[in-house]
Amino acid sequence: MKQIQAKILSNRQLQGDYFQLDMCAPEIAQEALPGQFVHVQIPDLEHRVLRRPFSIYDTDPATGRLSLVYKTVGEGTRKLCTIPSDGSLNVIGPNGKGFTIPVDGQKAILVAGGFGCAATFLLAKLATFKPIVLIGGRSKIDILLQKEYTALGCDLRISTDDGSLGHHGLVTDLLREALAEFPNAAVAACGPNPMLKAVAAIAPTAEISLDQPMCCGVGACFACVVKLKADTPDGWRYARSCMEGPVFNATQVWW
Numbered sequence: 095m096k097q098i099q100a101k102i103l104s105n106r107q108l109q110g111d112y113f114q115l116d117m118c119a120p121e122i123a124q125e126a127l128p129g130q131f132v133h134v135q136i137p138d139l140e141h142r143v144l145r146r147p148f149s150i151y152d153t154d155p156a157t158g159r160l161s162l163v164y165k166t167v168g169e170g171t172r173k174l175c176t177i178p179s180d181g182s183l184n185v186i187g188p189n190g191k192g193f194t195i196p197v198d199g200q201k202a203i204l205v206a207g208g209f210g211c212a213a214t215f216l217l218a219k220l221a222t223f224k225p226i227v228l229i230g231g232r233s234k235i236d237i238l239l240q241k242e243y244t245a246l247g248c249d250l251r252i253s254t255d256d257g258s259l260g261h262h263g264l265v266t267d268l269l270r271e272a273l274a275e276f277p278n279a280a281v282a283a284c285g286p287n288p289m290l291k292a293v294a295a296i297a298p299t300a301e302i303s304l305d306q307p308m309c310c311g312v313g314a315c316f317a318c319v320v321k322l323k324a325d326t327p328d329g330w331r332y333a334r335s336c337m338e339g340p341v342f343n344a345t346q347v348w349w
């Protein structure tokens with residue numbers, strides 16, 4: 095884990111409330127694994143000192159490029175999208191424990207809700223046997239990175255709650271269908287908690303990335319704890335999502 099001042103290469107709107115930020119961060123890009131995240135200091139938020147966590151979407155270790163995809167939801171992300179392309183950001187990473195990369199020849203099904211498709215992209219990139227990628231969103235405007243996943247050779251399937259693109263319904267409908275085709279596939283997922291809970295019910299061996307709100311991001315403050323089933327007298331324990339996660343085995347989580 096490194097703390098660096100990263101030069102921004104580009105910070106541009108993808109669609110709707112979604113943006114892509116590319117920065118030069120070779121120390122992090124060369125070490126990043128699928129599902130890990132960076133913790134970003136947002137400049138000029140004097141009254142709010144906490145960093146904001148974002149999944150590492152893509153890297154180019156050769157050039158040192160590190161890319162994030164983010165949605166503007168509050169003060170920090172609204173500030174982030176105004177940072178000019180010649181600026182810089184203080185970034186800590188790569189943080190946390192990511193997804194298991196499928197072994198050669200193993201079929202994987204990646205399930206993403208909204209900006210969750212940023213967290214699963216490196217996994218699709220590194221898998222030798224290209225996965226089925228299921229991306230769900232409320233509406234067409236929430237479906238991101240279609241071209242990028244298709245360019246990797248993934249079998250991309252889309253769902254929207256309002257039927258404006260792809261299957262009219264939930265992404266978990268697509269998961270049931272994909273698992274009927276490939277019952278032994280490894281499943282990895284990132285998205286809102288209700289989606290992850292539904293994925294866990296359908297695919298108990300799935301790996302899921304939890305977007306647990308966090309403060310320090312480096313294991314010191316215990317603000318991001320997740321309740322896990324455990325071999326303790328009470329049958330559970332707390333785990334720091336920033337250190338033991340954000341990726342957990344679905345069976346481990348005490349929903």
Ligand SMILES: Cc1cc2nc3c(=O)[nH]c(=O)nc-3n(C[C@H](O)[C@H](O)[C@H](O)COP(=O)(O)OP(=O)(O)OC[C@H]3O[C@@H](n4cnc5c(N)ncnc54)[C@H](O)[C@@H]3O)c2cc1C
Nearest residue numbers: 146147148149163164165167168169170171305306307340
């Ligand atoms: C490990 C991890 C990876 C993440 N990866 C991404 C990513 O790749 N792209 C992306 O856009 N966002 C990602 N997030 C969520 C992102 O960190 C928050 O959206 C961001 O911190 C909000 O900051 P803000 O100041 O704009 O919003 P705030 O003013 O802090 O909050 C505004 C709204 O956002 C909600 N919010 C805050 N934190 C989260 C969270 N962790 N998850 C969901 N909603 C939240 C709040 O409940 C509130 O409704 C990730 C979070 C974690 C923990």
